[in-house]
Amino acid sequence: MEAMVERNLFQGYSVGEIAPVSVSHLQFADDTLLLGVKSWASVRALRVVLVLFETMSGLKVNFNKTMLVGVNIPVSWLGEAASA
Incomplete structure (x- = not known):
């Protein structure tokens, strides 16, 4: 993820006004946001990123359990993005 952000292929969510920080991912014990x-x-x-993770780790990403959630984003856009 960091490489994608550094190469401007992905833009994380900006947090803060005075000294903004870009957050692209949060990892927990068995989940990643x-x-x-x-x-x-x-x-x-x-x-x-998810397909590369599968390839490099040998683990399988269960796309049926993967959720796409948006804040102030139309449900129709989320539906299209999830099925893309």
């Missing part, structure tokens, strides 16, 4: 701005480029980048 990927945070970014609404764009088709971000959707494609997230898909690439």
Whole structure:
């Protein structure tokens, strides 16, 4: 994820006004939250990151259990992005 952000292929969510920090991912014991701005480029980048993770780790990402959630984003756009 960091490489995608550094190469401007993915833009994380900006937090703070005075000294903003970009947050692209939060990892927990068995979950990962990927945070970014609404764009088709971000959707494609997230898909690439997950497929690369599968390839490099040998683990399988269960896309049937993966959720795409948006804040102030139309449900219709989320539906299209989730099925892309």
